Structure formats: C-alpha cells, structure tokens
Amino acid sequence: MAAPSLSTVAELFKPITWFPPMWAFACGVVASGAALYGRWTPAVIGVLLAGPLVCATSQAVNDWFDRHVDAINEPQRPIPSGRMPGRWGLYLALLWTLLSLAVASALGPWGFGATVLALALAWAYSAPPLRLKANGWWGNAACGFSYEGIAWVTGAAVMAGGEMPDLRTLALAALYSLGAHGIMTLNDFKAIEGDRRTGIRSLPVQLGVTGAARTACGFMLLPQAGVVALLLAWQQTGHAAAVLGLMGLQALLMRRFLQAPLERARWYSGVGVPVFVAGMMVSAFALRGAV
Template sequence: MADPQLPTDSQQAASNRSGQTRQLLGMRGAQAGETSIWKIRLQLMKPITWIPLIWGVVCGSASSGNFSWTVDNVLVALACMLLSGPLLAGYTQTLNDFYDREIDAINEPYRPIPSGAISVPQVVAQILILLGAGIALAYGLDQWAGNTFPTITATAVGGSLLSYIYSAPPLKLKKNGWLGNYALGASYIALPWWAGHALFGDLNLTIIGLTLFYSLAGLGIAVVNDFKSVEGDRQLGLQSLPVMFGVTAAAWICVLMIDVFQGGIAAYLIGVHQNAYAVLLILLIIPQITFQDMYFLRAPLENDVKYQASAQPFLVLGMLVTALALGNAGV
C-alpha cells in the first residue's frame, strides 16, 4: 500500500514539469539539471521579465496618439517589442546573472552560472551578441520612423548603460535600495515607453517626465523582488530596502510607492481633462490595495509572488489606460 505522505508518480511528474517550466522562464522554484545549451541561454535571459517591457512599448505606441492598425505599424511595433524584450531585457538579465554569481550561489544555486551549467566565456558572448543586436535594431527603427535625432537608439544605448551600472562594480546601483530599484522601475516603465512613443510620434519632455514619475510606482514593484533574497543581500552587504528598514517597514514603503504615484498620475489626468480615464485608473488601483492587504502586508516573505501575480495585472492595465489618455489629450 502506498504511503499517503509520499507523492504519486503523477504528482512527481507534475512537480518536475513545473520546475522545468520555472527554470526555463527564470522564475523562483526552478530545478537544476537542464543540459540543452539553448534552454540554458534562454533561462539566463529570464523570459518572464520580458512581458512588462513589451507592454511598455504598447503603452508608448498608444501615448503617441499616432498608432494605426496597419500591417507596417504592427510589424514595426513587434520589432520594437523584440528590441525591448528578448534583446535588451535579455541582455540586462544575462549581465545581471553574470555579476550576481556569488549572491545566486546563496539564494538561487540552481541558476545556470553558479550551477556550472554554462561557462563564463559563453555568458560573455551572449551578453555582447544581445547588446549588439539590440542597438542595431534600435538604429533600424529610428530609420523607419524618420527620426532626425536617433531617439530610439539613444534610449537603447542609455538603457544598456544603466543596466551595466546597475549590475556591475564599482557603481553597482543595486547595492542601494533606492537608486537600484528606481533604475529598475524606470527600465521597466519609462524606457520601453519612450521607444514605443518615439516610433510613432515625437518624444517630448512631458512624456519623459510623466513616465519617470510613473517609474516611482515601478520602484515599489521592484522592491517586491528584494524580499526573496533578504538573507543573501544581508550577507553580501547589499542595502536593499528590506535589509535597510526591516521586512515590515519595507513592505509598507513598497505599497505606498505603488499606490501614491499611481494616484498622482490619476490626478494629472484630471488636470488635463481626461476624467473618465482618471476614474478608470483609480478603479484599477483599488484591487491592488486589496491584494496588498490580503497578501503582501501580512506576510511579505511568503506572499511576494502571490501578490505580484494578483495585483500586477491591474497596474499594467492602469499603464495602458494612462497611455490612451495621454494620446487622446495630445500630450
């Protein structure tokens, strides 16, 4: 008779499939043992992180007010998503894993580099190829858009430099909970937004300022990721917000940043007479607050992933609502 405490073969198989999927996407709870070099390279690029950058391009295209559903526009928008997601986000994540080898050996030893699944020269080659392909594609998009100043290329180069100083010594912005998380928030919200906007319109100071303001809410989202590695950060002297302020205080800082700055964007939309969009944005903030109370504030270490899965869809929908409002207002 089977021991009820032991997993059945089907349960074990399901668990293995889940671990393999998490490994491929670059998520927590992965399992080691992958031998395919291409799957390992994909794991380094963390496909799960591409989604918000791809969404940022959608928002930028919408905020330009000039996007139309033609075949050419759709194809070039997809190319911009390739730029922001697989190429430059992939570059960023691979670079980050390269410089996080020591901390990953503590927090996530199944990651490709600390587990020995891929060699350091192979990782360096991947970084350079992704960076070169990204900048080349950005230049091509500028040519398609007819930009007098290569705005998309400049955004790609600036974002790549920001990724480098975020991960690499001596600056290593991620050592500082405020600077590092704001750099991360801006990379996920402002930079792909600028690329999408510049593809179909003229990127202006108002859009730049608003998206940098919105990125302060992204700072709060970035802090959520710090709760999974508190012990490793503490051992290596990284000043993440949970290390600096403690878990409870950092959780409150996190949710206040998320809510207050989204509220500030809603107030701006009212100021430019986009009242319906502002109300819709506020309605999307309410469930985020609900999930913050249900999950994150009560047990941030245990519920960080559950909170992100529950609340972040409302945040990203709010970004699109804001973009549509800005496009409608002709900002």
C-alpha cells in the first residue's frame, strides 16, 4: 500500500493546533523565574515536545478514531478522503507516541512523567473504551488540562530543575485549564451533525447552539476573573489591570459571537482566543516579577 505524501502527513498532524500547548509551556518557563542562560536546551526541547510531538500525536489519534465522524463532517480530511489509506493514521499515531516518549526522557522525571500523562489523556480522549470526547464536559476538560495546565506546570518544573512549582503557578495553570474548556467547545460547533448522528454528546449537542456558546464564554471569562483576583492578592496590580483589560476586549468580541455562534465560532477562535492566551503570558510575567 502506497505511503501517504508528506503534505498529507502534515495535514494529519495539524500544525495550527500546536500553538496552545507550546505557548503554555513557554508561560511556565517565564513563570518559573529561572534564567534562560544555560537552560536553553530543555526549554527548546520542551516547546517542541509540547507541539510537534505530543500535540501532533493527539491529532493523529483523534483523526484515526474519528474517521467515521469525519466522513460526515469533514470528508476532505486525510483519512476519510483516502489520501491516507489503510491503517497509516494509526501507525503514525503509535510512532509519534513512542517518539514523544523518547524525546521526553531528555527532560528528566518531571518532563517524562508529564508527557506520559498528556499522551494518556490524548488516547483516552479519542480511543475506546474511555473515549472521553463522547461527553463534552469530560472531553473538553481533558483537552484543557492537557493543552494548558500540564504544559504550563511542566515548563515551570523543567526550568526549576525538576522541583515542584509553587502554589501560585499551580493555581494559574488550573484556572487557565478551566478557561481552555470553553476554547475546546468552540471547536465542536463545526461537527454538530456528525456528532449527533454518531452519539457524541458534545456541548452543542447537549445544550444546543446558544446554550453551548454561552457556556463556552462563561468558561473562558470566569477563570480569568479568578486570575485577576489572585494577581491583586499578590500585589501585581499592573498585570491584573492588563488581564482585566484583555477580558473586556474578549467580552466585546463575545457579544458579536453570541449573536450568531454557529456561523462565528471559527471567527471567535481566530480573534478571541489570541486575546485569552495573551493574558496567560501577562500572568506568567506577573509571577516572574513576584518571585
């Protein structure tokens, strides 16, 4: 059986999805307060591991186990279109899992352990018998925790020489993981028909388009309010004001999104989510300044 082209493999791995975990890892690096001098190697390895390896693995796993759903929602994707024939999708998911583990071994116990957890969640999200994505509450939580929380905490731990990050880092990572639950819901709007027909209870399927849109916005805004409260408690007033300003901009964009959520979910992902993640980095610098 002919091997898929490199462009098809790249499409399977979806490079556009690599940014959130790479950014979160970078936030952890900044929040650690550690100097980059002499620590560039683990920082670069960690960023590459978070995106082109672990996140790419999760995309391949998802496409393989969602091939019947994609045949309804997005038949042009590599597997349902036939451009990636046979079991190539599964083989690549397995290969990238092993490659991720091999690279993670260079980051010590924290980096390796976090990679094992992230990969376990990636497989549990898509593959039976768990298939967490079958329920939007659990599936989106797993993605948010993996993409944001694990990556952030790992970045901080690796830069601190393997030490447990302090409670401030853990608190911000947890809050932004909750916020990412809403971001993941945005991705479900494009797959409502296939999800409904194949028994996947995404939030748009469970709550309807309007209910899911409002829930997504709530998940994104409320944890950021918690971030602002913590930054004020830590006397990082300027950073708190910056995050609050970014929240105000998101609220304006959300107002337009909520007017037509089905049509504008992709639009909001493109313009609103970057504002959300900008707040993550502002918060990371606040921790660095408070060290």
